[in-house]
Structure formats: structure tokens, C-alpha cells
Amino acid sequence: GNSVTQMEGPVTLSEEAFLTINCTYTATGYPSLFWYVQYPGEGLQLLLKATKADDKGSNKGFEATYRKETTSFHLEKGSVQVSDSAVYFCALSLNTGFQKLVFGTGTRLLVSP
Amino acid sequence: AAGVIQSPRHLIKEKRETATLKCYPIPRHDTVYWYQQGPGQDPQFLISFYEKMQSDKGSIPDRFSAQQFSDYHSELNMSSLELGDSALYFCASSPSRAEQFFGPGTRLTVL
Numbered sequence: 050g051n052s053v054t055q056m057e058g059p060v061t062l063s064e065e066a067f068l069t070i071n072c073t074y075t076a077t078g079y080p081s082l083f084w085y086v087q088y089p090g091e092g093l094q095l096l097l098k099a100t101k102a103d104d105k106g107s108n109k110g111f112e113a114t115y116r117k118e119t120t121s122f123h124l125e126k127g128s129v130q131v132s133d134s135a136v137y138f139c140a141l142s143l144n145t146g147f148q149k150l151v152f153g154t155g156t157r158l159l160v161s162p
Numbered sequence: 163a164a165g166v167i168q169s170p171r172h173l174i175k176e177k178r179e180t181a182t183l184k185c186y187p188i189p190r191h192d193t194v195y196w197y198q199q200g201p202g203q204d205p206q207f208l209i210s211f212y213e214k215m216q217s218d219k220g221s222i223p224d225r226f227s228a229q230q231f232s233d234y235h236s237e238l239n240m241s242s243l244e245l246g247d248s249a250l251y252f253c254a255s256s257p258s259r260a261e262q263f264f265g266p267g268t269r270l271t272v273l
Binding site: 092138148149153154 | 195197203204205206207210218220252254256261262263264265266267
């Protein structure tokens with residue numbers, strides 16, 4: 050089946066530290082890959098996406114590259130801020146049918162000043 | 163820009179009661195998705211509608227039903243509520259099966 054595996058959290062960093070959150074996937078076919086962010090008490094916001102192999106999604110200093118050979122889509126940011134504290138979800142959708150999202154378990158990021 | 167609207171934002175019900183959650187998609191979005199997120203869990207797909215027809219079904223209990231109306235808004239009806247139904251329910255909309263935009267969610271608490 051289709052699934053997403055994320056590193057467990059919480060990930061605790063100091064401000065301006067480098068961030069990596071690992072995400073690997075299993076899918077039939079070639080999915081689109083997404084990172085969503087959820088701030089406390091809020092809904093899910095799309096952070097970035099990539100629709101095919103070797104694509105790099107980027108937004109607000111975050112980046113992730115679609116690696117077909119390693120079935121990975123790791124999230125990175127060079128210098129985190131306190132305001133980046135949130136839960137990050139990696140997700141996939143197949144490019145056929147009605148593209149329901151399959152989410153990973155989420156990784157909580159805590160950034161301290 | 164207009165976003166997905168969900169109502170109510172918070173709902174408290176007793177066991178065995180019924181609940182109706184509403185979702186108003188972004189204008190001109192023809193597809194609506196419903197997800198359930200339990201405490202500390204990832205969102206799980208429940209059901210989706212495209213052009214007012216059910217397009218896909220996930221792990222939705224038989225006690226739940228949903229529909230999409232002619233104005234494209236959708237309602238999730240939940241009957242015989244159980245304690246385990248307490249969760250955050252998200253609606254998302256998309257234009258023709260493209261990127262999904264999520265609403266703020268409805269937090270349902272079953273006592």
C-alpha cells in the first residue's frame with residue numbers, strides 16, 4: 050500500500066540551527082509529495098510540494114527534493130526561527146484518481162531562542 | 163483570498179448524539195475532501211466528492227455519511243457518536259483534483 054514514514058519528534062533546536070526532518074515513502078506508481086505545516090490550534094498549510102523525481106520544492110527558506118532512487122523527500126532549512134515551531138507532516142498523493150492525501154505521523158519542531 | 167470555511171469550529175456532543183459538520187470550499191473548487199485527525203495523530207482520509215458525486219472513500223465508519231450539494235458545500239453527518247469520534251475534522255477543497263487547500267477544522271468533543 051501507500052505510506053509515508055517520518056522521523057519521530059520532537060525535534061528541538063536553537064534558533065538559527067540547521068533543520069532536517071526525514072521523510073520516506075512507499076507508493077504504487079509515481080506520487081506527488083508534499084510537506085504540510087500545522088501551527089498550534091490551526092489547520093494544515095501547504096509548505097511545499099514536488100510532483101516528479103528530482104523536483105525541488107521550496108518556500109519560506111524550507112526545501113525538499115523528490116528523490117526517487119531513495120524514495121525520500123527530506124525537509125531542510127538552513128536557519129530556523131522560533132516562529133517555525135509547529136508540527137510538520139510529509140504526505141503523498143497518487144497522480145491518478147482523486148488524489149487523497151496519505152500523511153506521515155508528523156514531526157513536532159520546537160525552536161528555542 | 164477566499165479560504166475554505168468550516169462550521170462550527172468547535173462542537174461538544176454527548177455519546178449517541180448526532181453531529182453535522184459543514185464545509186464551504188473555495189469558489190470554483192469542484193472537489194471536497196474530509197479528513198479526521200485524532201489527538202496526536204496524522205490526518206486520515208474519510209471521503210471525497212467531485213462535482214457532487216462521491217469520488218473516493220477511506221476509513222469512514224458506517225455511522226458517518228456525507229454529501230456535496232449543488233452549491234458545492236459539503237456536510238459530514240455523524241450519528242451514534244462515540245468517545246473515539248472526538249477529533250479534529252478537516253475539510254479540504256481543490257480545483258479539478260489539483261492541490262488541496264485545507265480549512266481550519268472543526269474540533270469535535272464527545273462526552
